[in-house]
Amino acid sequence: MSGVQADRAGTAPDARAVEAELHRVVTGSGASMGVLYLLSNGGSELRIAMIIGMPEEFLRPWRRLSLTAPIPASDAARERRLIWSGNHEETARRYPRLALAFPYRFALAAAPLLDGDICWGSLVLLFPATHPPTLPAHERDTILSACERLGTTLRRAADGDRPLSSPDVPHVVPLSQARHVPPAEARAAVAFVDRLPEGCCSLDLEGRITYINATGADLVGGTVPALTGVLPWAALPWLRDPVFEDRYRAAVVSREPTSFTAVRPPDRRLTFHLYPDASGLSVRITPLAAETNGDPARPSPAPAYSPPSPEPIRPGALYHLMHLAAAFTEAVSVQDVVDLAAEHIMSAFDLQGWILLVSEGGRLRVRGHRGYEPEAVEWLDGQTGPAPATAALASQASRFYASPGEMEREYPGARTHSDKAAWAYLPLTVSGQPVGTCVLSYDHPHHFSHNERAAMTSVAGLLAQALDRALLYDAKHQLAHRLQAGLLPDALPEIPGLEAAARYLPATPGIEIGGDFYDLIGLDAAGAAATIGDVQGHNVTAAALMGQVRTAVHATAGAAPGDVLARTNRLLTDLDPGLFISCLYVHLDLGAHRARLSTAGHIPPLVSHPDGRVTPATLSPGLLLGIDATADYHTSEIPLLPGTMLVLYTDGLVETPGVDLDTSTAQLAARIRALRHQPLDELADTLVRDVERSGTRSDDIALLLLRTPAGTMPPAL
Structure with a gap:
């Protein structure tokens, strides 16, 4: 699912x-x-x-x-x-x-x-x-x-x-189930509450009013039908001060009673007492005794009309924006910025639409969107002419359109590409240089208050800086990826009598370049060579050295494995790169059914035998390449019967924090034994996916699987 x-x-x-x-x-x-x-x-x-x-x-x-x-x-x-x-x-x-x-x-x-x-x-x-x-x-x-x-x-x-x-x-x-209440008991409870000289209401965990008595509705200036099922601060403008919603949130999270006092216009002061539990909140509403002469049941006069004051930003929105500011400091790629901005900005301002446009080659290109149909996205993508998005960026001034009429007067026909009815076009600039435009929209006409415009403009500044850093990161990452891909084989060669599969996975999606490498080389009709290794470091120097190692191995492939490593070692020592390299070289003699191996400080391969056993190959240890030009490398030999599989890998496949290498290797061997009948490509994907699932990968992974086909696999032991 x-x-x-x-x-x-x-x-x-x-x-x-x-x-x-x-x-x-x-x-x-x-x-x-x-x-x-x-x-x-x-x-x-x-x-x-x-x-x-x-x-x-x-x-x-x-x-x-x-x-x-x-x-x-x-x-x-x-x-x-x-x-x-x-x-x-x-x-x-x-x-x-x-x-x-x-x-x-x-x-x-x-x-x-x-x-x-x-x-x-x-x-x-x-x-x-x-x-x-x-x-x-x-x-x-x-x-x-x-x-x-x-x-x-x-x-x-x-x-x-x-x-x-x-x-x-x-x-x-749901955490709690509502208790079944017989009708007679429910009527008695309602009658009891209605007789009280104070307002009573119930909120669910989302803050919606599920019940309010007539006294409570009268005290807050509403009616029971109009208030039931809505948020208090949505139905009552005088409760939109962030403090009031914040007290509700505090009660839900802390599970502690709390209270606050609010002024119902023109001057009626009401105290709200909140009592939370797992199902919601009970609220008592009482007027201050000094204003009622000791009679809290005295009805208050109808509130006089007063023009609306600037609406404050809701606390939920403030928390979203504070979190967004902190989260942007950790965003790395453009996609990170897109995901964070879409999630938090839409929630903070209760938006129905959002588009991020990035300036590329004199055009605005869509890099992320929410709540828009493909037709609208296509119309916006690549804009150059007169349009709200380009005008906002060119003038470096935000543009707000509270209704379709306002948009139509300035840009006839622009709104026909979507069903939105209010828009904010926010320019994204860094040090005066254009980065892009952020489009915020609503499905219905929307008045943009002074505070809301200020908050949206501030968010645009944060978004511009995060986007500018992410664009630079993505450019470097693409360069590193192309360099990495150019240093590894595009595809493994077809070797008669040998199945092969390989996988490479960098440690992180960052701009560092890994030093792990592998290769498979066809020699003659009945022979092939395989190599795998790990260069110290994660940078351009390590990648360049990796390319030199592969070139040196190719130049001497076909010689005895110990000689191949010795010659490669002398070349690297002469270059004096200041980095060390582990390397394993395998000569596969498919006609004689044997493999000859030599290692320069690299992990021995695992051998899956035809009878189902999986064991590490026994090899004579050798010094890492690039340390001592006179180092010798011994050659070991193992049988390569039909149905034998060699698993060559780098330490990223088995290194797990808190687990010793022998234990991790034994677990890998058990996994291979259980899955040895799988096709090699499927097995390679499974082994790499196992490491990804563990969430503990801290190094690159290179994996090379080699298997001689067998007519019938022997049963497992």
Whole structure:
């Protein structure tokens, strides 16, 4: 399945098992809410799959996280350990970015989802502010046991070709079930509340009013039907001060009662007392006694009309923008910037459309978009003539259009390419130089307040700087990729009587160039040579040296393996590159069914024998290339019977933090034995994917599989 489905009726059994386990660990550990992250994008990032006990909107800034981000969820998955922060002060000290954008009282635990050596993601649990600052042993055991079960479930789902992944919108799991109330009891409860001399209302976790009594509706100046099902700060303009929504968020996260006082125009002061639990919030609304002469039930006069004042930015929007500013400092590629900007900017301003245009060769090219049909994107892509996007960039001044009429007056026909009804065109410039234009849009006419325009313009400045850095990074990365690709073989040669497959995977998607290399060389009708190695360092010098090693091996291929390495070593020593190289050279004599090998400090290959055994080849050790020009390299020989497979690899395939090399190699051998019947290309993909899933890769991977075909594979031992 492509994601964790929100519709329970259509959810696969594995997703239901994960949902049930998530509910069990939250209730069993005493947590108030939980977030399940799954690794994605080749193990380089975490994405939210499920949420329990918290509104999805609260977590939008953290819907996707880099595995290297200084966030508890990332630390837990990357370091494979439980992270505990006992209070907000500790969180602020260890994770200032999280504390800035989530400034509430809570305790936090984050733990990896492990199954053996493979990490599938992480689980984050939030505890009420009243939780002790230390994590009790029984709660720790509950969390770790649940994570182990979750890891096992995720592994089984993947093994069954139905892997769970994070959907575009996380699945929200209900934490509490509503108690069934008999009709007579419900009527009695409503009557009881209606007799109280104060307002009473109930909010769900998302902040929507699910019930309000007549007194409460009268106190806030509304009606019960008009207020039910809406957000208080959306229905009542005088509650749009960020402080009020912030108090609601604080109550939900901390699970602590809180209160605030608001002024209903013209001068009616009301106190709101919030009492949260797992299902929502109960709210008491009382007028200040001094204004009611001791009679809080006295109705207030109808509010006089006053012109609308500038609307403040909602706290949710402020948190999105603060998080975006911090996240942009970690964005590397243009795609990183696009994903972050789309997610946070659209949420912060409640947008229905967003487009990022980048200036390339005098034209504006679309590099990312949300909420637009292909026709509109195509019309915007490559613009040069008069249009709002080009005009904003040329003038370096933002342009706002609150309605289709405003757009039509200035640019007739421009809005016909989309169904949007309000737009903001924000120029992106750095040091006066044009970078691009950001387009924000709404489906309905929208008044852009002074504060909103200022916030959008500030965001454009942040976006421009992040985009400018990312464009430079992408240019360097493409150059490095082309250089790397040019130094490795485009394709392996066809060798009669030999199957071959190879894979190369850089350590990170960064601009560093790896030094791992491999090659397969056809010699004569019954012979071939294979080599694999690792140059010290990750830079252009290492890549150039890698090319020289491959050239030297090609020049002497066909000689005895020890002689090939000795000659290559003398050449490198004369060049004195200041870097060391490990190298393994194999001469395959397919006619005589034997392989002759020599190593210069490289890991011995694994040999998959026809009888099913997988063992490391026994080789005489040799000195790394480039150290001593007089070094000798011994040649070893192994049989190459039909059905034998040689697995040549670099240490990135087996190096795992906290696991010794012998253990990792034994695990690789067991994996190869179990999958030895697979076609070589499929086996190569599987072995590399296993490492990607583990999320622990810190070095390049080069892998070369060589197998002599067999008519019938012997049964496994």
